[in-house]
Amino acid sequence: MAGVTGEISLSIKASLSGTADLGTPRAGIDTITQLLQISAGTAAVNQADLMFADQRTLAASATEDLDLAGVLTNAFGATITAAEIVAIYIEAASGNTNNVNVTRPASNGFVGPFLAAGDGIGVKPGEYALLVSQTGWAVTAGTGDLLTITNSSSGTGVTYDIVIIGRSVAA
Numbered sequence: 250m251a252g253v254t255g256e257i258s259l260s261i262k263a264s265l266s267g268t269a270d271l272g273t274p275r276a277g278i279d280t281i282t283q284l285l286q287i288s289a290g291t292a293a294v295n296q297a298d299l300m301f302a303d304q305r306t307l308a309a310s311a312t313e314d315l316d317l318a319g320v321l322t323n324a325f326g327a328t329i330t331a332a333e334i335v336a337i338y339i340e341a342a343s344g345n346t347n348n349v350n351v352t353r354p355a356s357n358g359f360v361g362p363f364l365a366a367g368d369g370i371g372v373k374p375g376e377y378a379l380l381v382s383q384t385g386w387a388v389t390a391g392t393g394d395l396l397t398i399t400n401s402s403s404g405t406g407v408t409y410d411i412v413i414i415g416r417s418v419a420a
Contacts, residue, residue, distance in 0.1 A: 252289025252298035253414055257336055257381055259283040285383050287335065291418035294383050299329050301413040307349075307400040314397050317359055317413065318390035331415035333385030334361055337396070342408040343375035348401035349409045351378065357395045361386040371401060372409070385420055 264277040290296035301321045307313060315321060321329045341349040352369030353359060362380045363369065372378050388394050400407045 257285040291416045299415045312399040314395045318394035331388045332419045334415040336414040337380045338412040340377040340410045341372040345374035345407045346405045350399040354397045
């Protein structure tokens with residue numbers, strides 16, 4: 250079956266140490282792990298059939314709206330019309346001077362993980378953000394399908410990598 254297969258994983262293992270008179274106290278997180286396995290399809294949770302991946306550049310102070318329903322094209326030149334989004338990954342190039350801001354615009358904004366119009370995240374140079382929903386975030390063509398990407402300042406352009414995984418049918 251045609252579609253997207255893959256794994257999105259997260260692992261956290263950390264330790265905090267301090268100082269004390271009779272030793273070095275430690276507190277730790279043994280391991281927190283999450284794994285989202287994606288199989289090809291549209292009929293269920295953890296399935297996907299759409300993927301958009303690109304490296305993009307914005308001029309100083311520039312903004313672009315990524316239309317998740319009917320404008321973006323995949324690696325094979327096919328137009329993507331998402332009904333749900335399962336994952337969004339954005340990585341700002343380490344050579345950037347400015348942040349790459351990802352927001353829900355007030356008009357026709359993709360609600361997804363954002364609580365209100367104008368909400369978003371700033372991705373600093375060399376850093377990344379990963380947003381995942383195994384059940385999927387709804388995309389509403391024409392009224393709730395835009396994801397805004399903005400260069401946070403003037404003076405220099407920014408480059409970023411983006412991967413969007415979704416379904417063409419709501420699960």
